[in-house]
Amino acid sequence: MYKISIEELKDKAYNIRRDLIELIYRAGSGHLDTSLSLVEVWLSIVHSDFYSLDAKNGEMKNRDRIFLSEGHACPVQYMINADLGYYPKEELLKGFRKPFSPFGGHTVRNLKYGFENSNGSLSIGVWQAYGNALETSNNVFCIAGDGEFQEPTSQGIFSVPLNLKPLGNFTLIINRNRLAQDSEVDLGPIKEVAALYNWQTMIVKGHDFNALGSALQLAVEDKDRPTLMICDTVKGYGGDPNHAGKLGHHGKPPGNDEEYQAYLAGLEAGRRN
Amino acid sequence: MEYTEKISLRVAFGKALVKAGETRTDMRVFDAGTKNSTMSLAFERAYPDRFYTAGINEPGMLGLATGLAMDGKPVVACDMSVFLHHAYAQIRAAVRQGKGLHMIIAATHTGIAVGPDGGSAHDITDLARMRLIPNMHVLTPVDGNQVNQAVQYALDNPGFYYIRLNRPAVPIFTDSDAPFEFAKAHHLADGNKITIVAAGDKAFTAMEAAEQLGDGVADVIGISTLEPLDTDAIIKSAEKTGRVITIEDHMYVGGLFESVAGVLARSRPTPMERIALGRILTTSGEPDELARIYKVDLQELVERCKQFIDG
């Protein structure tokens, strides 16, 4: 299922979370809560057996691809790609959200660093990702938010098997943390709609490496249909338990040392469980 | 003015795509449910495996085309201009992917020349919108030959292009083998009293006006690349004539007039006049009828040139 053990994946998740908390606290801005909700999802994709990448040659022709459509989650992408060896972590810590650095407040396409797309307004990346998958035999994953599916243009993607063509190498992952920027959000019958348009659909525990690994395997094995993976996650997972899963923390970094320590304490408590 | 043939720029465009496809087997063409209007249908018939239709879905079409361009293919995304309003965020997001992409956005049915379909179908702000996007080259070929050459040029030189193509038949007056000279204006008539700067199909109107004004009166500059603009040609002509008038099938805001005015204000302040649409919502009518109503036709151009020279 994975190139490394579940224990190693859990260690990675812990380290990535710790580094994300520090990165965003020190920068004084950034979307920590969204990033924390995607740690296991992102690690699962890049460490899956099937996933093809070369951190020393990001432009490798036969690479699998992750498009990040909910661009505010880019810190998790930045941190995991550092861990994969695309660039030193120090470069990220120094450049995050700084002028002209490769690590801006939203992703700027940079294949050398493993950043497949410059993300734009919500919904745009979903379509770019599908277009990117049209003529390659490699796998294309697109990570989108649940709030992003309030955009009618996002919902339109489900009609592609009918209106364009079905692509077996495409997987859409919706990060269902049930929170958007200013309100709670419900995907409604999106899974049923996708199934009616002949997508393979699944609901997955988004912080469970075993569940994620098997779901991803099913996604890449279906060569005829695109796959919709709705990943149930908690916004702010593994951070301050008083913030996790609650409205009002979107894009808000720990504001002072006390809040920073609360995130770290939550992280440690989560590790012991 | 003498000419042997007329062709709609969109028809020339469809032919140019098919011709380019003979050698460019890597290019892909997208449309958003308007292939028999944009004439991308001709390409689909010739090379069905290299054509995608997104259905009536402009944002999706632009997103899909961008994604395939990110996979290394030169793409041409075609639509009726007014519908591309829906896809403005997607066009901006495409350009943000970086200069390595190769994308051509071809917009047909521009300006009031769309005519009887009415104001909701007239796109008189497309040039302004495209000029606002960094790295977007804005092309306004002047006749069918130049459409063919412009498509060829854009396919040979990676980058982002917007090509404006309107519907009515336009006389062909350039040589079929004259190359498309990117960012170079056409010097179409020689004169000393007034400079007429004309974009796209209005270049022919400007040449007709020059003929009516008499030998040596109007210096005519045809613009087939609006962005980046051939500033040298404009400044040089303004220095010679001392007065400049522009003509375009577009709102004056953000279009040819303001482009030229911006160049001259900075480098060579020169009295100017404009033949352009105001900040108006337009009505239905035959193209010629609308051009008369909104004072963007040959007759208006000739009269305004005379007044300007005498003034």
Ligand SMILES: [Mg+2]
């Ligand atoms: Mg959400």
